[in-house]
Amino acid sequence: MRKKLSKDFYQRSDVLGIARELLGKVLVTKPGAVCCAGRIVEVEAYNGTADRASHAWGGRRTARTEVMYAPGGVAYVYLCYGIHHLFNVVTNTADIPHAILIRALEPLEGIEDMLLRTGKKKADVNLTRGPGNASKAMGITTELTGVSLDSNALYIAEDGFRVADSEIMASPRIGVDYAGADVLLPYRFFIQGHPNLSGAKSVNALS
């Protein structure tokens, strides 16, 4: 059985710990008549105003990023490169703009609908590999930004699946070369060896 994560889960201050705990949890959407579900296997933490890779670096605040300053437990979905809808989870309390990017999923339910939405012919590892692909497969668009994660249309649940600490790896984040020294921060977390992982398969630093 699935149990939705509570607001308390998201509103804690340790964004790195929350990111790690999201591995193995189940993301559920209902973009149409059919529920879709995928297990989270890769995430990246964005550590608020102090993090040069974050949209909220230096306290920046725009119409797009406003939702990052909301209390934790809502979705932050933004358009990347004008094309891809990237799904993030907002964490911490009001005015502390922490967020966690969901980068890859293992498809569990609604795979036929995922294929229709993505236009892919086969459910291979690319279906939900990478943040743009994962969001597209799950039917997540910028229309869902600001939506509470206790909504029936979009939530994250615990289903008893356990990820051992020894399976959890950390590495620098992907695609943030502009972030100065923060490029090197090991804020990407993933389940070791999982087939749906994005980025370089080979060299992945230990956590």
Place this chain on the structure above:
DNA sequence: ATGCCGATGTCCT
């Protein structure tokens, strides 16, 4: 297997 390129909304200089 690796690399370049185009698509293109939002934000920044």
Place this chain on the structure above:
DNA sequence: GGACATCGGCATC
């Protein structure tokens, strides 16, 4: 005008 939390296709090794 340029950069960007990306991806797939096509060219080349």
